[in-house]
Amino acid sequence: MGLAKFLVTAELRNKNMLFWGIGWMLIWIIMGAFLFNSSFPKLAQPYMDEAVKMYTADWLAFVIVYEPTGVLIKKRTNLASLRRGESF
Numbered sequence: 799m800g801l802a803k804f805l806v807t808a809e810l811r812n813k814n815m816l817f818w819g820i821g822w823m824l825i826w827i828i829m830g831a832f833l834f835n836s837s838f839p840k841l842a843q844p845y846m847d848e849a850v851k852m853y854t855a856d857w858l859a860f861v862i863v864y865e866p867t868g869v870l871i872k873k874r875t876n877l878a879s880l881r882r883g884e885s886f
Contacts, residue, residue, distance in 0.1 A: 819869035823861055830857040 809815055841849055 815869065815872055818872050820865070823865045823868055826864075827857065827861055830860070 838849070838853070840846075
């Protein structure tokens with residue numbers, strides 16, 4: 799239990815992991831919410847409500863898929879850098 803607690807707290811304090819794993823995806827969420835929707839077509843009201851829901855669902859699906867991927871890529875990079883010294 800002590801090792802698991804140590805590893806979890808070490809990851810939560812890792813500033814690189816917080817930036818690349820979480821912060822980078824938040825930047826993309828903000829860009830999707832405010833920048834990329836500026837070219838959103840103007841539709842009639844019944845269609846516009848559905849289009850906005852689908853646009854929001856698309857960005858949330860993007861986050862759900864790519865957020866853990868970003869974290870896992872960073873973890874794999876950390877593990878690879880730790881294993882480089884084994885050959886020596």
